[in-house]
Amino acid sequence: MNSLRRILFYLKPYWKQILFSILFLFLVTSVDLLIPRQIQRIIDQGIVPGNMALVGNVMLIMIALVLTSMLFSIGNIVLAVRVSESFAADIRDAAYRQTQRFSFGNLDRLQTGELLVRLTSDVGKIKLVTMMTLVMAFRAPLMIVGALAMMLTTSPRLAVLLIALLPLITLLLWGFTVKSRPLYNAVQRRLDRLNTILQENLAGVHVVKAFVRADYENQRFDQANTALTDTAIQVNQLAALLMPTMIAIINAGMIAVVWFGGSLAIKGLLTEGEIVAFINYLL
Incomplete structure (x- = not known):
């Protein structure tokens, strides 16, 4: 737990980008949840009664929703990539500087291959987890809660x-x-x-x-x-x-x-x- 707390310390400089990334993700999820409702309108109020004018109008609304979702998604991904790359660079730099301060005893105990993995592969995994968290992990609970709410109203x-x-x-x-x-x-x-x-x-x-x-x-x-x-x-x-x-x-x-x-x-x-x-x- 202490190790996780120390790692998360390096996210502090990017808290504004993280908040905006989560905001964009919330907007993407909200817009995506509106699309099935429009499909319902097309079927119940357009196709079944034969009201093609309403079908055309709702289709335009759906196109606008899709484009809006795409723009919000781009904003979310761009910010997530910037945060994860900068976060990984800071951790990599801090880890490298820490190795320069190791005592001879630590250097004898830690193998070179292990240090290389920590500075490359492990930092890369942290970067990937950070990006996927901002792009997908937060989306899952938002989508589940939103979908359940829409299901209950339906x-x-x-x-x-x-x-x-x-x-x-x-x-x-x-x-x-x-x-x-x-x-x-x-x-x-x-x-x-x-x-x-x-x-x-x-x-x-x-x-x-x-x-x-x-x-x-x-x-x-x-x-x-x-x-x-x-x-x-x-x-x-x-x-x-x-x-x-x-x-x-x-x-x-x-x-x-x-x-x-x-x-x-x-x-x-x-x-x-x-x-x-x-x-x-x-x-």
Whole structure:
């Protein structure tokens, strides 16, 4: 927790850009949530009664909404990229300066390959997480809350049906986090090991050749490379199960909406446009 607090300290100079980025993201989400409602109007008030004039007017509104969403999205992404790149540069600079102040004991304990990974790969991951947080992570809760609100105003009975899916998705994400965390830590350790062996061999290539140790060093590198590959495959196999499972849950929700919503539409309690809007909010 203290490490996270120290890292977040370097975000302070960019708090204004972060706030504007989140504001743009909120506006993008709000505009996107209005589009399914316009589709509902086209179906219920335009296509069904044959009012093509209204269809044309609503289409113009939808085009304006799409363009507005695009502009807000561009603003969000531009600010997110600037913040993440500047944030990563500051951390990289601070980490490098810290290595210059290490004692001889620390330098003996920390391997060169490990330091290289911290200054390059790890900083790159922090940059990516920062950018994705500003572009996508904040969007998810905003979209979920907004979509649920729009669902409740469209059809409370269908909304209650789909709220039952949230515990399943939450349980799925929690299980993935628990299973993947030790694997990601193992990948990090194996990557450190691989980079250390690589750095040692490149720096001491003349010594390796002089003592005819090339075969031994090749074997060391192959073992480290294989260990990293095997662990990375395990992580990716686990991640590969996440998205299809979530899609299956969402598709199950869509089937429930069509089946239950269709029965309500037959009884005259729900319109065709409301069902289509509901499915769009689910997606």
